[in-house]
Amino acid sequence: MTRILIADDIPANLYLLESILKGHGFEVVAAKNGAEALALVQENPPALIISDLMMPVMDGFELCRRLKADPSKKSIPVVFYTSSYTEAKDEQFAMNLGAERFVTKAQKPEELIRIVREVLEASGKKTSAATRKPLGDEMEILRQYNEVLFRKLEQKVIELEEEIAERKRAEEQLQKLNEELEMRVAERTRELNTLLAEKELLLKEIHHRVKNNLQIVASLLHTQSRHISDPATLAMFEESQNRVKAMALVHERLYKSDDISSIDIADYVKFMGTSLLQFYGTGGARVKFEVEMPGIRFDINRAIPLGLLINELLSNALKHAFPAGRKGTITVTGAKNDGKIWIVVQDDGPGFPESFDWKNTSSLGLRLVNSLADQLLGTIDLDRSSGTKFTIALPEQVPA
Helix, strand or coil, rough: CCCEECCCCCCHHHHHHHHHCCCCCCCCEECCCCHHHHHHHHHHCCCCEECCCCCCCCCCCHHHHHHCCCCCCCCCEEEECCCCCCCCHHHHHHHHHCCCEECCCCCHHHHHHHHHHHHHHCCCCCCCCCCCCCCCHHHHHHHHHHEEEEHHHHHHHHHHHHHHHHHHHHHHHHHHHHHHHHHHHCCCHHHHHHHHHHHHHHHHHHHHHHHHHHHHHHHHHHHCCCCCCCCHHHHHHHHHHHHHHHHHHHHHHHHCCCCCCCHHHHHHHHHHHHHHHHHHCCCCCEEEEEEEECCCCEEEHHHHHHHHHHHHHHHHHHHHHCHHHCCCEEEEEEEEEHHHHHHHHCCCCCCCCCCCCCCCCHHHHHHHHHHHHHHHHCEEEECCCCCCCCCCCCCCCHHH
């Protein structure tokens, strides 16, 4: 198998040339520069050398000059395969150094293989480069070599200047685009902030109007209750009035909040509890009301049913836990744990009788408590061991 040595400092070029040659049955050895190629020639001379011109350490011209100056190696044909130095003077200098051919990389693979076979076939004939008239003395070689390098340097400088100018234009264009983008982003941000502010203002106005409408309903219930003499019916009106107030309070707290997306449950429960204490006449020192629910916030969709649920439990405690002027304490606590929100409503009154089935009762308030817990996708349990203690467990996250 004919052995060919190829030299190029660009790996992609080496890979492509090696693939073409191997695909046509040649054995290929690759080098990354002229010095490496020269060392490989000393170890095992190939039948042909295909070399790029411009490479680090040692270029193709110097590789060819040294090979042709060595009597034992000068018969090895050299083909320059390059995309550089396409001027006639460069090609003439390469041929004068002893190169067989000067081929550009734009050649089709079939044409390259034809040239390789042609050079190999002629390598032993008297028409080969080895029998050509020598270039001349060393000084003449160096002079022509320097001319070639100088032309290449000029060409490279021009290319670099063009590349720098193009890069500068690209950077200026990029800078301009960045400035335009920043202006658009800033403008869009201002628009979104304006829209957001308008939306928040609109939502606040909606909460304010809903709160006012609910307060009107509560006032109508209160006015109507003044004409009721039956105690049971009056109690129903008063309880309904407190439920409406509990819903109105959610909208009021959202209206007064900086964050209209959710409500601070502790703040809400404190206001609701204070209102109920005043309504049932148990405020002051007789019944203490304590709330500890740090970091618990609900959106309006969950705040209203939770508010109604806690309203029922607080109302029930204020009506039944402290009879005949008895003193006591109502506490509402809340905490997050294991992906759930735990809310405890507790009083230190006499508690529910053991025989009382609070899950199955005719009491509208307790039926509403169980229904609201289900609506919130939660559970509610009662502990009668010391007063009355309701524990509500709600999922911290709910499906959208």
